[in-house]
Amino acid sequence: MSKEEQRDPAWIDSIPDERQPKAPIKIGIATGLGALLWLGPYLGVNAVLLPAKVEQITPSNKAAVVALMASAAMIVATLANIIIGGLSDLTRSKWGRRTPWIITGSIGGCVMLVVFNMVTSVTGLVVSWCIYQIFLNAIVAPLLAIISDQVAPKHRGTISSIYAFGYVIGQYGGQIVGAQFLKSIGTGIIVMGFLTLLAGPIAALIVREPSSHAMPKKSFTWNMFVQNFIFPLHNARDFYLALFGKMFINTATSAIMAYQLYILSDYIRLNTNGQQRYVSLISTLLMITAIVMSITAGPISDKIKSRKIPVFTAALLVAIGVAMPATSSAPWTMLVYGAVAGLGMGIFFAVDQALNLEVLPNPENAAKDLGILNLANTGSQILGPIVAAGIVTAAGGSYYWIFPICAALALIGGVMVLMIKGVK
Secondary structure (H helix, E strand, O other), X not given: OOHHHHHOOOOOOOOOHHHOOOOOHHHHHHXXXXXXXXXXXXXHHHHHHHHHHHHHHOHHHHHHHHHHHHHHHHHHHHHHHHHHHXXXXXXXXXXXXXXXXXXXXXXXXXXXXXXXXXXXXXXXXXXHHXXXXXXXXXXXXXXXXXXXXXXXXXXXXXXXXXXXXXXXXXXXXXXXXXXOOOOOHHHXXXXXXHHHHHHHHHHHHHHOOOOOOOXXXXXXXXXXXXHHHOOOOOOOHHHHHHHHHHHHHHHHHHHHHHOHHHHXXXXXXXXXXXXXXXXXXXXXXXXXXXHHHHHHHHHHHHHHOOOHXXXXXXXXXXXXXXXXXXXXXXXXXXXXXXXXXHHXXXXXXXXXXXXXXXXXXXXXXXXXXXXXXXXXXXXXXXXXXXXXXXXXXXXXXXXXXXXXXXXXXXXXXXXXXXXXXXXX
């Protein structure tokens, strides 16, 4: 046995239930803060400050440039998620498998937002934004993989709830913070960069990930490449059911959100003041209900020892919420949508992550496979507007059919989750 092996404890990829009697709350706090500090700044820039900066540089082509940046970013983020996730799974260091990546991602993400703020050409915007995506995704999958590495299955609902709490605040709060800097876009981007810089170091300091030197070395072979950098091919039925179930449920909500303003103006028939008021009300309802359920759903999932039932319940609530405006074009139906769909998404954010961790084909490749599962989040952001546009076009400009079709998508996603065999 080498000195390195004597110094480091025996290697295990994930902790069994019997070795962890109490929930490791600090892991939840670390990953929740990490999620808040990468997602909030990302959405603050992506949804608010990026479009504003593009308008400054090329006002006549702003829509086309934003679309180009979104498409390029999606391609880069997809590849980065899988490749960096795979490299993270293979990392042997005294700081562990995940810590080097989340810290590098935080530093690089901050630097690239500073560069993004400085560029004054469309080419510069696209290139710096794509490089930023690489560093950002060095945080995303490795951070979530910490839960797979260090939390026993019986506690994952509780810890995923804490993670979801940070995630939900980042998702809704980042845009609110970003909007405060619309009169000083450059300052806002720098502030978002600084917050990103904090994500990895804060999470790493709280987690204090153990050394991964004891992890067996792997030679580079074709089998190793397939295992660590390719979509899983064996024992992956449950994995893909979870992936596409998540995709359908997320697409149902993102389609409504993408066309929310047009729904309020052309279907609900509100004037500009009414649209602004209802966008704020709906967003507030979505945020409050999602936060409340994200806190409570995970511990309940652990207590009843079930992941599929809470996720299906979430899908059912989303379906009911998005179907409500089909019953009437009165404004109150959109408020019911915000409240009920928000409840569903809060449950979903909390328990779906725990479900994802339990359908991984191989714990050794947790970060890579979690990166692939994350495609359901990024992919649905692209698919949602496409689905909504297709429905409206096919319906001759009517928005009515968005609601029942999106409700059906959410239910299909829920049924796919129920079809998973290896998880209760």
